[in-house]
Amino acid sequence: MxxxxxxxxxxxxxxxxxxxxxxxxxxxxxxxxxxxxxxxxxxxxxxxxxxxxxxxxxxxxxxxxxxxxxxxxxxxxxxxxxxxxxxxxxxxxxxxxxxxxxxxxxxxxxxxxxxxxxxxxxxxxxxxxxxxxxxxxxxxxxxxxxxxxxxxxxxxxxxxxxxxxxxxxxxxxxxxxxxxxxxxxxxxxxxxxxxxxxxxxxxxxxxxxxxxxxxxxxxxxxxxxxxxxxxxxxxxxxxxxxxxxxxxxxxxxxxxxxxxxxxxxQAVLLKGINDDKETMLQLHKKLLEMRVRAYYLYDPELIPGSRGFRTPLGKGIQIIEYMRGKIGGMGIPHFVNDLPAGGGKITLSPNWYLGYNPKTRQHAFRSALTGKVHYSFEPESSESFTYPILGENVWDQLE
The missing domain is CATH 3.20.20.70 (Aldolase class I)
Structure with missing residues (x-):
C-alpha cells in the first residue's frame, strides 16, 4: 500500500x-x-x-x-x-x-x-x-x-x-x-x-x-x-x-x-544508455529523419565520477562497424577520442583495410556489406607510400 x-x-x-x-x-x-x-x-x-x-x-x-x-x-x-x-x-x-x-x-x-x-x-x-x-x-x-x-x-x-x-x-x-x-x-x-x-x-x-x-x-x-x-x-x-x-x-x-x-x-557513448548497436543505429536513423547529420560519437572523457558511463574503446568501434551498410554514410558518426593532455581529437574506425601485396600490386579490403574480401589495384606513381604488407602466405589464404 x-x-x-x-x-x-x-x-x-x-x-x-x-x-x-x-x-x-x-x-x-x-x-x-x-x-x-x-x-x-x-x-x-x-x-x-x-x-x-x-x-x-x-x-x-x-x-x-x-x-x-x-x-x-x-x-x-x-x-x-x-x-x-x-x-x-x-x-x-x-x-x-x-x-x-x-x-x-x-x-x-x-x-x-x-x-x-x-x-x-x-x-x-x-x-x-x-x-x-x-x-x-x-x-x-x-x-x-x-x-x-x-x-x-x-x-x-x-x-x-x-x-x-x-x-x-x-x-x-x-x-x-x-x-x-x-x-x-x-x-x-x-x-x-x-x-x-x-x-x-x-x-x-x-x-x-x-x-x-x-x-x-x-x-x-x-x-x-x-x-x-x-x-x-x-x-x-x-x-x-x-x-x-x-x-x-x-x-x-x-x-x-x-x-x-x-x-x-555529437553523441557521447554512454554505458547502459546507448552502448548498444541497435540503439545507436535507431538514434541516427531518427536524426536523419529530423535532418540532423551525424558528426561525432565521443569516447567518454576520464572525468571525476565517470566510471558508471565509460565503455571499452572497442565498443565504439563495434558500433560503427555494425552501422556501416545499414544507414547512409551521412548518418554514421566519426568515432573519436579526444586525447588526454591536450592531444586533440583522433578518429577510430573498424579495420576494413587488410593490406597490400607488392607482387600483384593489389590492396585487400574487407567489405562491411558482405564480409568478403575485395581487391583494388595500386596505380603506378612516382610517389612512394608505405602500406601494411601482406605476404604471399597470408595473401593466398584471403577469402
Whole structure:
C-alpha cells in the first residue's frame, strides 16, 4: 500500500509540474527546473541515486520539465533518467580521472578561451545549462559560479581572437550558449562577425534536445542576421538516445534549418544508455529523419565520477562497424577520442583495410556489406607510400 501511495504521489507531482509550466515558453521551463533537493518528488529513487544526490563530487543537478517528462520515474535504467539523476558512481574519484583531462585550462591564454588547435578556439560563453548532464566533461566549469563569464571576460577573449589572425573558427560553448539572453547572444555574434579573419562559428548547444522551445523567432532572427557572407554559423548538438528525438525537437531543428543553420550531432557513448548497436543505429536513423547529420560519437572523457558511463574503446568501434551498410554514410558518426593532455581529437574506425601485396600490386579490403574480401589495384606513381604488407602466405589464404 505504501508503495502505491508513493507512486501516486510521484505521478501527481509530475502532473502538477507540467500544469504550472507554460509548455511552449522556454522561460517557464527554466523557471521550473527540477534541482537535486526535489528529485525525490519526481522519481522513485534507488539507494544508489540517493547516495549520488547527497555526495556527488561533480556538478549541480537541473532538468527542465520538458526533459524530465521524457524520463521514467520508476525505471532506474531509463536512459534519460540516468542523464538527469546522479548515482553512487559519481561519488568516486578513480586514480586515472581528472577534472581537466584535456588540459583545456593549460591551453587557456585568457579566461574562458581554449586555444588547442592553431586555427580555432573554444569560447566558454557561460556556465549555465538547462540540464546538467551527469556525463558532462566540463563539470569543473559548468554550474560553478566562479566560472561565470562577465562582459569584461568576453571582451578580453575577443581581443585575443582579434590579435591572432590565424584563428578562423570559433566554437561557442559553455555551459550552454543558448541559455544566455538574446541580447548577449547577439552581442557575441556581432563581435565575431566583425573580425575579418573569423569565418566560421559553431554553436555547441544541447537545448535542441533538452529545451527545443528555446529556438524562438527572436533567436532565429539574430542567427539569420549574422549568418552571412562574413560569418558562417553552424549548430552542433547532442542527441544520445532515440527517446530524445521528439516532435518538439524536430520542429526546433527545422526552425534552425530554415534560417540557414545546419545542425550536426555529437553523441557521447554512454554505458547502459546507448552502448548498444541497435540503439545507436535507431538514434541516427531518427536524426536523419529530423535532418540532423551525424558528426561525432565521443569516447567518454576520464572525468571525476565517470566510471558508471565509460565503455571499452572497442565498443565504439563495434558500433560503427555494425552501422556501416545499414544507414547512409551521412548518418554514421566519426568515432573519436579526444586525447588526454591536450592531444586533440583522433578518429577510430573498424579495420576494413587488410593490406597490400607488392607482387600483384593489389590492396585487400574487407567489405562491411558482405564480409568478403575485395581487391583494388595500386596505380603506378612516382610517389612512394608505405602500406601494411601482406605476404604471399597470408595473401593466398584471403577469402
Amino acid at each position: 505504501l508503495g502505491n501511495h508513493v507512486r501516486e504521489s510521484i505521478i501527481q507531482a509530475r502532473a502538477e509540474l507540467y500544469a504550472k509550466t507554460e509548455w511552449a515558453e522556454y522561460h517557464s521551463h527554466l523557471k521550473h527546473r527540477v534541482h537535486a533537493k526535489d528529485l525525490h518528488k519526481y522519481f522513485l529513487l534507488t539507494e544508489s541515486e540517493e547516495i549520488g544526490i547527497k555526495e556527488t563530487i561533480r556538478l549541480n543537478v537541473s532538468a527542465s520539465p520538458y526533459y524530465l517528462k521524457l524520463s521514467d520515474p520508476f525505471d532506474p535504467h531509463c536512459p534519460i533518467r540516468r542523464m538527469i539523476v546522479p548515482d553512487s558512481h559519481e561519488t568516486v574519484l578513480s586514480p586515472e580521472e581528472s577534472p581537466d583531462p584535456l588540459h583545456e585550462e593549460r591551453l587557456s591564454p585568457v579566461k574562458g578561451l581554449t586555444h588547442m588547435y592553431p586555427n580555432r578556439v573554444l569560447l566558454f560563453s557561460n556556465h549555465s545549462c538547462t540540464v546538467y548532464c551527469r556525463h558532462c566533461m566540463r563539470g569543473r566549469k559548468v554550474s560553478a559560479n566562479d566560472e561565470r563569464m562577465e562582459e569584461a571576460d568576453l571582451i578580453q577573449a575577443f581581443a585575443y581572437i582579434k590579435d591572432h589572425p590565424e584563428i578562423e573558427d570559433v566554437v561557442i560553448s559553455g555551459g550552454d550558449p543558448l541559455n544566455l539572453p538574446d541580447s548577449r547572444i547577439e552581442w557575441i555574434l556581432a563581435e565575431l562577425n566583425a573580425i575579418p579573419h573569423v569565418r566560421l562559428c559553431r554553436l555547441g548547444t544541447r537545448n535542441p534536445v533538452t529545451l527545443p522551445f528555446r529556438i524562438t523567432k527572436s533567436l532565429l532572427t539574430i542567427l539569420e542576421k549574422y549568418n552571412d557572407d562574413s560569418l558562417s554559423i553552424f549548430c552542433n548538438t547532442q542527441f544520445n538516445h532515440p527517446k530524445e528525438c521528439t516532435q518538439e525537437a524536430k520542429e526546433g531543428i527545422l526552425r534552425l534549418l530554415k534560417v540557414g543553420i545546419s545542425v550536426g550531432n
